[in-house]
Amino acid sequence: MxxxxxxxxxxxxxxxxxxxxxxxxxxxxxxxxxxxxxxxxxxxxxxxxxxxxxxxxxxxxxxxxxxxxxxxxxxxxxxxxxxxxxxxxxxxxxxxxxxxxxxxxxxxxxxxxxxxxxxxxxxxxxxxxxxxxxxxxxxxxxxxxxxxxxxxxxxxxxxxxxxxxxxxxxxxxxxxxxxxxxxxxxRPDSFDPPTYVSPRTIRPEIDGATLELVTVPGLFSPTALDDGTRLLLETATVEDGERVLDPCCGYGAIGAYAGLAADCEVWLTDDDRVATACAERSLRASGVDAIVVTADCTAGVADRTFDRVLCNPPTHASDGVLAELFAGIADVLARGGELTTVHHRDLDLRNHLSEFDRIETRRTGAEHVVLSAIK
CATH class of the missing domain: 3.40.50.150 (Vaccinia Virus protein VP39)
Structure with a gap:
């Protein structure tokens, strides 16, 4: 909490x-x-x-x-x-x-x-x-x-x-x-509930890998992969054998890509059960074996350690939520492990990364910046 x-x-x-x-x-x-x-x-x-x-x-x-x-x-x-x-x-x-x-x-x-x-x-x-x-x-x-x-x-x-x-x-x-x-x-005697929300599948291609992502209205960027996540995935590296965490996973784009890019252990977490339900479907559709947890920030993986964290954080959230998120990431990241994150160019996340030893700008896009931080 x-x-x-x-x-x-x-x-x-x-x-x-x-x-x-x-x-x-x-x-x-x-x-x-x-x-x-x-x-x-x-x-x-x-x-x-x-x-x-x-x-x-x-x-x-x-x-x-x-x-x-x-x-x-x-x-x-x-x-x-x-x-x-x-x-x-x-x-x-x-x-x-x-x-x-x-x-x-x-x-x-x-x-x-x-x-x-x-x-x-x-x-x-x-x-x-x-x-x-x-x-x-x-x-x-x-x-x-x-x-x-x-x-x-x-x-x-x-x-x-x-x-x-x-x-x-x-x-x-x-x-x-x-x-x-x-x-x-x-409630009437007989009721067949109408459908107002239907899942849709989007199929973005990242570095030759096609993802099958299941989304619904109400989630972040439900009709297409957002530019920030795309820039993050085109910049980040994932190695065989790594333990990879995708916090704030939304409908699972980052975790699905990590599982396709390398033979690694992938975990995804999100506070929103609607998001994690879609992430589970995205992983199945993309043919990726990973574990999805519904939990606040990193609470659901607090007993685990990861070599790499890939995160597009909810920068619309309050400073308190972001502070808790990045503190939790620092707690579960192994010594020498790497966080790669993305944010809009008008924002500055460095004040939330004080628990990391080295921070560098990896890539700057039209509207977003990708940072890496080593623990």
């Missing part, structure tokens, strides 16, 4: 609740400095209801599921982010909430059905991805059971309401706070 965390307190003034709930947050999760209006709407609207078997998709750091666990017969929180899921676990424990937490890419893989779904789409969720989660959430409800959706115009409210009108047996506007709305949709 991020070395720098924040804490939020939520006071309760209703009977049957704890007088105060406390939540740890961290860089890299949605709204780490304040509670989300959408989540508070869900809590307030469902507190006096009988949620029964409750499902909270994309639970963030666990506010909705942790509070409503006291009212539900069971509460299951899901996250596609391993970082957020670990925060959910931590916050459930500290508030004595009895919940189940899963890191999943697809709600339909959970098994069983639920009586209530409480979903607050995150503001950066692509509309197709959010709509697919709504369709999948309806599919895991029983007939006549309800999906509670809290959204605002800037998080896709109008589009979500339109699709709910098409999918649900009925849709009701239940509560309002500012421009936020709480929609309640009833």
């Amino acid at each position: 991020n070395r720098s965390t924040d804490e939020l307190a939520l006071e309760s003034r209703v009977s049957g609740a704890r007088p105060e709930y406390r939540f740890a947050t961290a860089d890299g999760v949605c709204s780490e400095r304040s509670f989300r209006t959408a989540e508070l709407l869900l809590v307030e609207s469902l507190w006096d209801a009988d949620p029964g078997r409750l499902l909270v998709p994309e639970a963030n750091y666990g506010v909705v599921g942790t509070v409503l666990a006291a009212r539900a017969s069971s509460a299951h929180l899901t996250e596609s982010s391993a970082r957020a899921a670990r925060l959910c676990e931590r916050n459930a424990r500290r508030n004595d909430a009895d919940v189940e937490i899963s890191t999943v890419a697809d709600l339909t893989t959970l098994g069983g059905t639920f009586e209530t779904v409480a979903y607050a789409p995150k503001p950066y969720t692509p509309l197709a991805v959010g709509t697919q989660r709504i369709a999948d959430a309806l599919s895991v409800l029983g007939p006549g059971d309800e999906l509670f959706l809290a959204a605002a115009p800037r998080t896709g409210l109008a589009r979500y309401e339109t699709h709910l009108d098409e999918m649900a047996a009925g849709v009701e506007r239940r509560a309002t706070r500012g421009d936020w709305r709480l929609l309640v949709a009833t």
Whole structure:
């Protein structure tokens, strides 16, 4: 977990609740400095209801599921982010909430059905991805059971309401706070969930090797291999017998290339379960034998050592996330091992590489720079 965390307190003034709930947050999760209006709407609207078997998709750091666990017969929180899921676990424990937490890419893989779904789409969720989660959430409800959706115009409210009108047996506007709305949709007796997100395969060629990469909307550069990753792969070297790590692997381009370029041991990690699910498919399609782990930064490989790390880091993330990522890379890189990384020319990652002995610029492209750092 991020070395720098924040804490939020939520006071309760209703009977049957704890007088105060406390939540740890961290860089890299949605709204780490304040509670989300959408989540508070869900809590307030469902507190006096009988949620029964409750499902909270994309639970963030666990506010909705942790509070409503006291009212539900069971509460299951899901996250596609391993970082957020670990925060959910931590916050459930500290508030004595009895919940189940899963890191999943697809709600339909959970098994069983639920009586209530409480979903607050995150503001950066692509509309197709959010709509697919709504369709999948309806599919895991029983007939006549309800999906509670809290959204605002800037998080896709109008589009979500339109699709709910098409999918649900009925849709009701239940509560309002500012421009936020709480929609309640009833699952029809018969429901065949439509498909809004479909995988696609891209086939970039790098130094004579053709990769078969499986992507979906919502991942970084889903329609074509990005220029930074291409420059990194055209610059980096991989030797037979090396232990190679591809952190922040996305849909697996770097790991797949490393496995084709040399007879080496390859590991891939990413915080996003959607990304690692695509990476697994990319490796199979490319004919590469490698291990994929869903984990925050390098937490999933902290007990291993690597000779080479190839990384296109998420430079859109906060400084805290990047600092943790590169510190973790330094921890798992063998003495004398090499990190090769890429960044946009307008950025400077050298302040994150203080734990490395020697840093050099390997290549400069039109928009990106490739650096190597030796431990």
